[in-house]
Amino acid sequence: MDGNLFGDYQKLLRVEVMGRQIEMPERNTLLRGLQFAAPDTIPYGRFCWNGSCNNCTVTVRDGSCESKVQACTMDACDGMRVTAISGEIRRLL
Ligand code: FES
Numbered sequence: 001m002d003g004n005l006f007g008d009y010q011k012l013l014r015v016e017v018m019g020r021q022i023e024m025p026e027r028n029t030l031l032r033g034l035q036f037a038a039p040d041t042i043p044y045g046r047f048c049w050n051g052s053c054n055n056c057t058v059t060v061r062d063g064s065c066e067s068k069v070q071a072c073t074m075d076a077c078d079g080m081r082v083t084a085i086s087g088e089i090r091r092l093l
Contacts, residue, residue: 006036017093018085024076026043031056031071034089041092047072057085 013020015033016022024033031049035042045055046055049072061081071089085093 006032013076013080015076015078015080015082017082026078028076029072030058030069030074030076030080030082033076034071034093038093042089045088045092047088055086055088057086058082058089059064 006025006028011026012023012031013026014021015030017018017034022034022037024030024036028036031042031047039063047053048055051070051073054070056070058071059066059068059082061080061083066083
């Protein structure tokens with residue numbers, strides 16, 4: 001895997017995805033972070049990586065609010081909670 005794919009990061013974030021703690025590099029989108037966690041599968045998914053296919057749609061919970069977002073366009077942040085994932089991500093994680 002290309003070591004520069006995830007950019008210049010100093011630390012790993014912890015993101016909860018469907019109850020599972022996943023570490024991913026800071027300063028990356030959520031989908032790129034999932035690729036970091038599952039490098040053998042996520043790169044081969046049906047993802048456009050540019051916001052047009054919606055195959056990466058996830059639900060992010062912030063307090064009592066839940067929002068549907070595209071994992072390829074939203075930056076991951078420490079403590080983020082993902083409570084629902086697309087079928088394509090589920091198939092690959
Ligand atoms: S990968 Fe296509 S919209 Fe995110």
